[in-house]
Amino acid sequence: MTLAKKDVLEMESLSVEEIETILDTAETLKEISTRPIKKVPTLRGKTVVHFFYEPSTRTKISFEIAAKRLSADTVSISASTSSIVKGETLVDTAKNLEAMNPDAIVIRHSAAGAPHLLARLVEASVINAGDGMHAHPTQALLDMMTIREKKGRLAGLRVAIIGDIAHSRVARSNIVGLNKTGAEVILAGPPTMIPMGVETLGAHVTYHVEEAIKDADVIMALRIQKERQQAFVFPSEREYSQCYGLTEKKLVGAKGDVLIMHPGPINRGVEIAPEVAEGPYSVILDQVTNGVAIRMALLYLLLGGPR
Amino acid sequence: MTLAKKDVLEMESLSVEEIETILDTAETLKEISTRPIKKVPTLRGKTVVHFFYEPSTRTKISFEIAAKRLSADTVSISASTSSIVKGETLVDTAKNLEAMNPDAIVIRHSAAGAPHLLARLVEASVINAGDGMHAHPTQALLDMMTIREKKGRLAGLRVAIIGDIAHSRVARSNIVGLNKTGAEVILAGPPTMIPMGVETLGAHVTYHVEEAIKDADVIMALRIQKERQQAFVFPSEREYSQCYGLTEKKLVGAKGDVLIMHPGPINRGVEIAPEVAEGPYSVILDQVTNGVAIRMALLYLLLGGPR
């Protein structure tokens, strides 16, 4: 199996077949991480550059582990320690990286569209590890893998996404991906956090969290990302938690086999109560485990074949 | 040889037999670092996470080199560039790391007990690379390896530890480890730097450095760690140096075959005079070399066997 494209930039440009190929491949590769020797030689001699303009640990480590378990060589650039960034345009940085013959560049950037610009400029495969408020396709893919793994399918499921939809690249990528694969998406959150026109992406909107929870097969709580908001668009964390935080009390009305998800890192007691995050319905750590598998799958599908 | 435990957190929980196994293994593995090809495939496909909440270079590089010479894959997290740390509890960080299936996590943390908490939460082996003022077991083990290598034994030796005992995890781990293996430990330093009740760990205390030096087989000068002190508990560096600094003059009364040790990095002219640090009795660089061997031994003993 390969992916007949150079880059993975957003869910919009992946077909249903491509999404299924990625999920199937990830399921196969997941087993490698449980072996005593967690390593296959598939990408030996490939160079993967991890280019993180925004701070990140979870995603960066997940990508690094994925690359290393496939035997790729990795080099890292982070904005904070990087002179390449200072006074140099992304265009020049891209061309310079390209000149060193990397096979893939994994990029996280605060500017929406940066990975797309990079992809146009380089022959290397580009994987978007999160760009501004735009897209985070590997997060959506690992979420979809986790749902499919637990529920056996995506089509026909109801997925509630709760929280700050407007500032969330995770929500956006999930809405698009889930919609493509036949799941129904319901969004709930404070009116200030629901962008106008989001229904055009194929999601329903409600301002009543209980309504979203009631028939959901999956409930995804989003992280309140203060660092991405101009001003905190809700009176207080406490009030947010009371209205929209996932608590055991609110889940009384949920289905008996509901899945609770969160992209992490968690603000405990704000968007999700600790007893819910660690409760029997939570698949939050499965998401993390599947993150490594999804990233292995993408690197394998983009670089593994005879390009 | 293996170690019948998951973690190495402090000297208190290692038996004499386990300490000897570690030292014996380190002696065997030490030779690898002198080969033209400094690498064995023992830990191929193992994932070692280096998780340093406190700045460190010496210890981190020593661990990284150790892991790589055993062919393990390594990924690093440092507090300064890490979003995983911000607003996330150590408990959540631990569970997230665990979900990526690492084989070992090497942790340095400013909070005493952090490695123990981590160890309880993860299946991966945890190695304490220094926690607050509590423990630094790999430093004690490399010190003991160096003494045994030079003196042929530990039992019956007199080891003087001089300086800021109260704030030193190095001192604490050495006192416990040396005591277990039958060495006698004498502590000397300003009264403000000797914690009350330290004798219960099995050490003698003197406030006269000459007395500690006189019959010592080994003299270990501790680093004055201003960053770890609330207030500098001595009038001045110059005065400290005159009273407690290891100078050639003070060593006139020492044994002819005394060993001079220091955990590094050295404050030249404060706790140790340059001519002593580089003098004929100094084994300070042997300590550094043995540090790589001890860390190789721990990774090998914890991960190498069929767990």
Add this chain to the structure above:
Amino acid sequence: MTLAKKDVLEMESLSVEEIETILDTAETLKEISTRPIKKVPTLRGKTVVHFFYEPSTRTKISFEIAAKRLSADTVSISASTSSIVKGETLVDTAKNLEAMNPDAIVIRHSAAGAPHLLARLVEASVINAGDGMHAHPTQALLDMMTIREKKGRLAGLRVAIIGDIAHSRVARSNIVGLNKTGAEVILAGPPTMIPMGVETLGAHVTYHVEEAIKDADVIMALRIQKERQQAFVFPSEREYSQCYGLTEKKLVGAKGDVLIMHPGPINRGVEIAPEVAEGPYSVILDQVTNGVAIRMALLYLLLGGPR
């Protein structure tokens, strides 16, 4: 082929034969970076320490990729996250690194001469990745490789170097290297940026950039490095650009087969116009590609043989 020396510190200490050996080796190794599997086992089990006291991304990544494509193990120290640097002399740091048995140390340092000090203290090979305003030999070597590759020779060519000669380790290393291999070097720039007595290195000086451009086979624009200047020694960037910036207009008088070079990163529109940097005469990205090859060659020649 090997290099009968331990270190590469500056162009002054390389003979013409050694320079040719390095360029020939780099030409041979360059091909590896274009293979599907970009890796050879030559330096398996060698430990290369990248020790960057000054921020750098381009050069650091180039060295890391070079080391990894030769299968060496790499560890990195950067000044910003490094406790080894704090309160420790370079002498102590050097001895400590040495005690961990590295095979090579690549060092960038703001102090001229730091790599030479390091080289005297350690048995490991030392490669200077740029020291203060003194030397940047790997940059000169990759520049010379690029010229030789495009022109077939170095001897007899005229190379114009334009800009801030006084603060440029790139200029200094190129002047020395090009002079040795029989190329003629013409320097042009504002009088405040041309150091007195630079002719003794074997270069001609002109204050008229058109004169330097006229008969040049190669034109090298230097980066305006504000961070390395006590005070900006020119009224404004705009004025600098008008007088010394490489524009299409200024190049009207140039040879039809001139090569345009720049060590990067580019200040677009200051020392070089975008249309020139990306124009048909530009070999700026070839320089980056050859940088990996030159660093592979040095690591191979210093570490690959039976030392």
